[in-house]
Amino acid sequence: xxxxxxxxxxxxxxxxxxxxxxxxxxxxxxxxxxxxxxxxxxxxxxxxxxxxxxxxxxxxxxxxxxxxxxxxxxxxxxxxxxxxxxxxxxxxxxxxxxxxxxxxxxxxxxxxxxxxxxxxxxxxxxxxxxxxxxxxxxxxxxxxxxxxxxxxxxxxxxxxxxxxxxxxxxxxxxxxxxxxxxxxxxxxxxxxxxxxxxxxxxxxxxxxxxxxxxxxxxxxxxxxxxxxxxxxxxxxxxxxxxxxxxxx
Amino acid sequence: xxxxxxxxxxxxxxxxxxxxxxxxxxxxxxxxxxxxxxxxxxxxxxxxxxxxxxxxxxxxxxxxxxxxxxxxxxxxxxxxxxxxxxxxxxxxxxxxxxxxxxxxxxxxxxxxxxxxxxxxxxxxxxxxxxxxxxxxxxxxxxxxxxxxxxxxxxxxxxxxxxxxxxxxxxxxxxxxxxxxxxxxxxxxxxxxxxxxxxxxxxxxxxxxxxxxxxxxxxxxxxxxxxxxxxxxxxxxxxxxxxxxxxxxxxxxxxxxxxxxxxxxxxxxxxxxxxxxxxxxxxxxxxxxxxxxxxxxxxxxxxxxxxxxxxxxxxxxxxxxxxxxxxxxxxxxxxxxxxxxxxxxxxxxxxxxxxxxxxxxxxxxxxxxxxxxxxxxxxxxxxxxxxxxxxx
Numbered sequence: 001x002x003x004x005x006x007x008x009x010x011x012x013x014x015x016x017x018x019x020x021x022x023x024x025x026x027x028x029x030x031x032x033x034x035x036x037x038x039x040x041x042x043x044x045x046x047x048x049x050x051x052x053x054x055x056x057x058x059x060x061x062x063x064x065x066x067x068x069x070x071x072x073x074x075x076x077x078x079x080x081x082x083x084x085x086x087x088x089x090x091x092x093x094x095x096x097x098x099x100x101x102x103x104x105x106x107x108x109x110x111x112x113x114x115x116x117x118x119x120x121x122x123x124x125x126x127x128x129x130x131x132x133x134x135x136x137x138x139x140x141x142x143x144x145x146x147x148x149x150x151x152x153x154x155x156x157x158x159x160x161x162x163x164x165x166x167x168x169x170x171x172x173x174x175x176x177x178x179x180x181x182x183x184x185x186x187x188x189x190x191x192x193x194x195x196x197x198x199x200x201x202x203x204x205x206x207x208x209x210x211x212x213x214x215x216x217x218x219x220x221x222x223x224x225x226x227x228x229x230x231x232x233x234x235x236x237x238x239x240x241x242x243x244x245x246x247x248x
Numbered sequence: 249x250x251x252x253x254x255x256x257x258x259x260x261x262x263x264x265x266x267x268x269x270x271x272x273x274x275x276x277x278x279x280x281x282x283x284x285x286x287x288x289x290x291x292x293x294x295x296x297x298x299x300x301x302x303x304x305x306x307x308x309x310x311x312x313x314x315x316x317x318x319x320x321x322x323x324x325x326x327x328x329x330x331x332x333x334x335x336x337x338x339x340x341x342x343x344x345x346x347x348x349x350x351x352x353x354x355x356x357x358x359x360x361x362x363x364x365x366x367x368x369x370x371x372x373x374x375x376x377x378x379x380x381x382x383x384x385x386x387x388x389x390x391x392x393x394x395x396x397x398x399x400x401x402x403x404x405x406x407x408x409x410x411x412x413x414x415x416x417x418x419x420x421x422x423x424x425x426x427x428x429x430x431x432x433x434x435x436x437x438x439x440x441x442x443x444x445x446x447x448x449x450x451x452x453x454x455x456x457x458x459x460x461x462x463x464x465x466x467x468x469x470x471x472x473x474x475x476x477x478x479x480x481x482x483x484x485x486x487x488x489x490x491x492x493x494x495x496x497x498x499x500x501x502x503x504x505x506x507x508x509x510x511x512x513x514x515x516x517x518x519x520x521x522x523x524x525x526x527x528x529x530x531x532x533x534x535x536x537x538x539x540x541x542x543x544x545x546x547x548x549x550x551x552x553x554x555x556x557x558x559x560x561x562x563x564x565x566x567x568x569x570x571x572x573x574x575x576x577x578x579x580x581x582x583x584x585x586x587x588x589x590x591x592x593x594x595x596x597x598x599x600x601x602x603x604x605x606x607x608x609x610x611x612x613x614x615x616x617x618x619x620x621x622x623x624x625x626x627x628x629x630x631x632x633x634x635x636x637x638x639x
Contacts, residue, residue: 024441024442024443025436025437025441025442025443025444026443026447027431027433027434027437027438027448028431028432028433028434028437029433029436029437030437057266118431119431119433119437119447120446120447124443124446149364153364190445190446192446193442193443193446193447194443
């Protein structure tokens with residue numbers, strides 16, 4: 001008798017409610033839509049994540065690499081109860097957040113990847129993820145870690161997260177922090193924003209296609225930083241040479 | 249005194265820079281040397297506020313002069329809080345004007361992002377009065393918040409006026425490749441939308457997030473020379489025509505009326521008097537808008553607008569690019585950034601670019617006279633500079 005190995009490898013997802021799309025105005029005046037995407041849209045996301053795996057600043061490389069793997073894991077049914085939310089501005093991909101339902105009471109936050117920097121794009125997307133766990137999935141707490149100092153300031157400090165250091169997080173087994181429903185309620189009025197329903201034309205625009213970020217994070221190109229990596233501790237020699245050559 | 253000219257300029261991006269402070273200081277110096285075609289100097293002044301505390305680096309001027317291979321030129325460090333930059337320019341001016349030196353390099357450099365924002369705010373707070381302010385937790389944002397509240401009550405300035413300053417300066421910064429914040433913002437996004445309170449939360453009521461400058465790394469450089477040297481350099485002749493400096497009480501509460509920035513008023517008066525010019529002669533200005541309210545208040549104290557009318561001028565669009573007197577075309581501290589010790593030199597860099605006609609998309613047409621106000625402490629040590637384009 002043939003064995004369908006895929007049935008063994010593939011976890012059975014729990015039936016969980018969807019994240020209802022929402023809309024918010026950014027400081028720059030743009031309207032940003034945050035919505036849940038299904039597996040069918042993952043191939044549209046991957047090309048925009050891949051370049052960030054080579055951005056060696058602000059931990060974009062490790063975050064993007066892990067997000068890429070998590071998206072593949074979701075797409076190929078190798079993670080149980082994972083979800084993915086995207087933030088879009090006029091169709092353009094601005095952020096990706098994801099996580100998974102560990103149990104009826106506990107959520108596991110994976111990543112927040114801002115492809116548009118500034119204007120709290122990442123912070124708004126993270127807040128939507130927390131809203132999903134606490135308000136929609138009715139979980140009691142979400143386990144969180146940060147890979148960058150920026151993330152630490154945004155999540156651990158702004159939300160005043162509790163330590164759950166006895167629980168290894170699924171991202172690298174590092175000690176977890178937790179957003180409890182009580183902490184979320186305290187943060188709700190100041191950090192969690194957005195309006196529903198999203199006007200039909202804006203939602204249609206978002207669903208029509210995920211377009212590339214127009215100003216994604218890029219690798220550092222600063223001459224001095226690059227020179228230091230080549231072993232010139234002062235870097236001025238290269239600049240002087242460049243000046244003599246008349247370069248800009 | 250001899251006349252003093254700006255023969256060379258250079259600047260780094262004001263942002264988070266990922267290399268050591270000495271290199272941050274050296275980079276604009278190399279640009280300025282190339283700009284001026286000079287390859288040696290008589291003396292170096294390096295303005296910096298926090299190297300010893302933030303970067304574990306003392307003797308910065310000695311380190312930089314060697315890094316630049318400019319020894320045996322003399323080198324001094326200048327620390328005067330956030331007014332360090334303009335103070336260093338003043339020292340350079342005196343050295344050339346007195347005839348002691350012909351070529352003086354002035355660098356302002358700071359690397360604040362070595363520490364997080366909370367530590368940076370605490371570090372800057374060390375310039376407050378240690379017994380009357382600091383020990384009670386006073387920070388610069390809190391002083392600015394109280395100042396703003398008084399200003400609102402006295403002159404009718406509103407949160408919308410503050411937001412207008414932020415929107416204007418962010419728009420200017422979009423045209424400045426060296427600016428820290430390339431984020432266009434709108435009144436709707438930071439004040440009117442349902443999400444505005446989160447996009448733009450209170451920092452020190454009534455000041456909100458977008459009313460405050462970012463914490464930046466960065467450096468800028470000016471080379472000051474005698475007229476004879478400047479002519480040989482072949483760059484447009486921009487003269488440092490006026491220098492003024494004044495002080496006020498260390499503790500803000502000791503001032504008879506805290507809304508009166510007397511040191512700004514006096515420093516500007518001195519600067520204009522030395523230059524034999526009036527505020528109405530100025531074509532472009534960089535004012536120390538560490539907080540949006542300061543652009544409005546300083547625009548009045550230096551004499552551009554009557555006291556209590558700065559926000560009205562803002563409403564009328566007089567201070568935007570294309571207006572009667574564009575202010576903070578660089579984006580100002582608000583959006584270009586505020587690496588404290590470098591800021592005064594950065595302001596002068598912008599004005600020299602404007603007067604040379606090299607400010608590209610943010611160029612003020614026919615700019616001949618420019619002005620800077622570098623505000624140390626909470627207005628207790630202020631340096632104002634007036635620049636004139638010749639030929």
